[in-house]
Structure formats: C-alpha cells, structure tokens
Amino acid sequence: MSLHKLAWTLPAKLHRTFPTFSIHSRLISTHHGVIQDVRGIMRKVPQPVVVVTTSKPDNIHDRRGITVSSFTSVSLEPDPLVSFCVRIPSRASELLHSSGNMVLNMLSHEQVQQSIAFSSPTSEQFKDIPFFDDPITGLPVLMGTVGAMHCQLFKVIELGDHELWIAKVLKVEQGVGGEHGKREESNPLLYYERAYRSIGDQVFMKAFEDDCEGSFNSIKWMHRAHLRMAWNYIRELGPDAAEPKIKQTLRSHFKRNPKKSQDYHETITSFYIALVSAAVRSYKGSEESDFFELVERFPQLLDAKTIDKYYSADKLYTDEARRAFVLPDIQPLPTHLQ
Structure with missing residues (x-):
C-alpha cells in the first residue's frame, strides 16, 4: 500500500504525524514533471554550438577547448557580456580559472568535426584542427568559424554540477579564416528537435x-x-x-x-x-x-x-x-x- 493511501486509513491522531510524506512525494513528482517539461521544450529551441578555447598564460602549448552549453548574450551596456556553462569538475574549468581569458568560437555549419573534437576530454584535441595562436594573447583561435569573441573573465557562479561563466567581450572577429571560401561557412552550426543529449x-x-x-x-x-x-x-x-x-x-x-x-x-x-x-x-x-x-x-x-x-x-x-x-x-x- 502506498504512503498516500496509508495516510487516508490511519486514525486521526496518527494521521496528523504523517502529512509531510504525502506532500513531499507530490513535490518530488511535480519537480520531476517540470524537469521533463523543460527538456521537452528546450529540444525545440535552436541553439548555436560554441567551442571555448584557452591556454595557460605561461605555456600557450597547454591548450584546451570545450564544446559548451547554454551560450547566450547577457548585456551590451556598459560592457558587452556573454555567458556559457562548464561542467565541474573538469580540466577545462581548471584551465579557464588559471587563464582568466578565453576565445568563444562560433562554429559554422561545416564544423561538426570540431564539435566532436572538443566534446572529448582527450590530450590531442587540436590535432588535425585548423587554428592559430593569437599574436597578442597567445590564445588558440579556431579557423573556419562564423566568428570568434576574445573574452575576459567577469564572474563565475557555481550552480549544481556546472559553473556559469560570465565573460566580458574585448574583441570580435567575423568569419575567422574560412577553409573553403564557401557560403556555407557563414551559417552557424545549430542543434534542436532531437532526443535530449548534451551538445557534444x-x-x-x-x-x-x-x-x-x-x-x-x-x-x-x-x-x-x-x-x-x-x-x-x-x-x-x-x-x-x-x-x-x-x-x-x-x-x-x-x-x-x-x-x-x-x-x-x-x-x-x-x-x-x-x-x-x-x-x-x-x-x-x-x-x-x-x-x-x-x-x-x-x-x-x-x-x-x-x-x-x-x-x-x-x-x-x-x-x-x-x-x-x-x-x-x-x-x-x-x-x-x-
């Protein structure tokens, strides 16, 4: 017999000692339903695929890239701010904290390979991936993207098993070095209307x-x-x-x-x-x-x-x-x- 049914059959004195179980059960059920509803509607919302790249300040060869989720523009005034989420704990989070600077690469329609490369925590992420080190910051910038934002840490908020990074945009590069000179390279890589999965x-x-x-x-x-x-x-x-x-x-x-x-x-x-x-x-x-x-x-x-x-x-x-x-x-x- 369920706790809910049991509560209805107990004498009045005992009934008063158990109401929290029924309420708690309903709250859990409602919470689970909301989670499923959010998942369902978010499948229908197209979102860009963005790779955040960074490197250690004292060693540009210690690079890291990560395909992030929940990228969005936060504000334009007084300073342009953008945000993205990073799973914790992770090497990417550690390196981002160490650097404090990063490049947000907006992938083009033809860059599925790059998305896969940077959604995997391997040591050879940049192998066979066209990129260059920015001559001023030393940060890695992916080639063939829709564009790239050079950013600086503004604020980090820890939320559950993710960190919400808010970054200040210092410089924007449009269409970073297309590989093939084709129109498709200017179209963003999006994901939507699929079974719920991480971006990677x-x-x-x-x-x-x-x-x-x-x-x-x-x-x-x-x-x-x-x-x-x-x-x-x-x-x-x-x-x-x-x-x-x-x-x-x-x-x-x-x-x-x-x-x-x-x-x-x-x-x-x-x-x-x-x-x-x-x-x-x-x-x-x-x-x-x-x-x-x-x-x-x-x-x-x-x-x-x-x-x-x-x-x-x-x-x-x-x-x-x-x-x-x-x-x-x-x-x-x-x-x-x-």
Whole structure:
C-alpha cells in the first residue's frame, strides 16, 4: 500500500504525524514533471554550438577547448557580456580559472568535426584542427568559424554540477579564416528537435548518422565512438529497441567505409550492446550524466580484454560468431556491472 493511501486509513491522531510524506512525494513528482517539461521544450529551441578555447598564460602549448552549453548574450551596456556553462569538475574549468581569458568560437555549419573534437576530454584535441595562436594573447583561435569573441573573465557562479561563466567581450572577429571560401561557412552550426543529449552528443550522433560518404574517417570511428553511439541509442530508446538500431547503424557505417567492411562482427557487437546496457542499469545517475562519466565509472567498457572474460578465442573468432550471435562459453552476458 502506498504512503498516500496509508495516510487516508490511519486514525486521526496518527494521521496528523504523517502529512509531510504525502506532500513531499507530490513535490518530488511535480519537480520531476517540470524537469521533463523543460527538456521537452528546450529540444525545440535552436541553439548555436560554441567551442571555448584557452591556454595557460605561461605555456600557450597547454591548450584546451570545450564544446559548451547554454551560450547566450547577457548585456551590451556598459560592457558587452556573454555567458556559457562548464561542467565541474573538469580540466577545462581548471584551465579557464588559471587563464582568466578565453576565445568563444562560433562554429559554422561545416564544423561538426570540431564539435566532436572538443566534446572529448582527450590530450590531442587540436590535432588535425585548423587554428592559430593569437599574436597578442597567445590564445588558440579556431579557423573556419562564423566568428570568434576574445573574452575576459567577469564572474563565475557555481550552480549544481556546472559553473556559469560570465565573460566580458574585448574583441570580435567575423568569419575567422574560412577553409573553403564557401557560403556555407557563414551559417552557424545549430542543434534542436532531437532526443535530449548534451551538445557534444548531439553533434556526435549527427556526425555518426550522417557519415554517408566516409567523410569523417580522420576522426577514427573506433571502439570508443561505437560505445558512445550505442549509449545514446540505449538512453533514448531503451536496450531492447536500441539493439536493432545500433546494429543497423554500424552495418551502414561499415558499408559506407569499404576499408572497414570486414570489421563488423555480430557477436562482438551484441556483447558490447549488452555491456553498455548493463552499465546504464548499474549507474543510477546515467540519465543525468554524460558518456565520459560512464566510462570513467566502468573502465571495463574501454578495456579490449573485457570480452575475453566471457568468450574463449575458439568460440568468438569463428565465421559462425561473425555472422550470427552466439552465447558466451565462459560466463553469461552481464546484466549489471560492478
């Protein structure tokens, strides 16, 4: 029997001692409903994709970039102010605090690759990304953007698991060095009307799904990218409905990249779908977290030897296992992860 029903059946004296439970339950329910409503309406609001870049004052080679959320113009007078949000704790937050200065790069329609590069906490973010170091500030500026704002820290407010950065704009550069001289480079990269994801996952999934001509081979769609794609579909559709979608997406991807046509393996794919699903079930915060938190909590997702704990080589590396799913012979597929 629920607490709500129980409260109605208790004697009057006892009833007076329990009302907070019913009220608290309704408040939680209402709060959860508001969160879902906000998510729903924000899907319909187009927003620009912005990469904030910075570097250490005493070492310009210690650079960092981050694809941020909630970018907006705050005010124009007496000084132009803009804001953006940064997840904490993060290396980007630490470096921004260390520098106090940053460049806000407004990505163009053709810069999905840059969005992906700077939504991942890797040490080689700037590899193969066109940029230059500003001759005065030494800050990295991305090439091919709609424009860039050179900013200085005005105020930081910590809100939950994010920091709200308010920055003063010192200089604006319009259309920073287009790579191809095409009109499309002046159009901003936007996201909207998709299942709720972080900006990084929004553009990541767009790139993965739209990779019709293998144009993103340089990003190296390897194991980590496949896991991230699967994680997004599992969150959006649930494990059962996501499985055929994940497999269809991977088959199409391999087909469009002839050099990888021999890489698709039905049993390995099914195993990692089960592994990601188990991780999502095991982590209560997964609905509110991001992919990087998930792989940090469950490093076995990225460990190439994890599958060896479930399958022997004789069972896994066969034509039968490549063509169709076969059950593991060492231990059952995981349902939860430690």
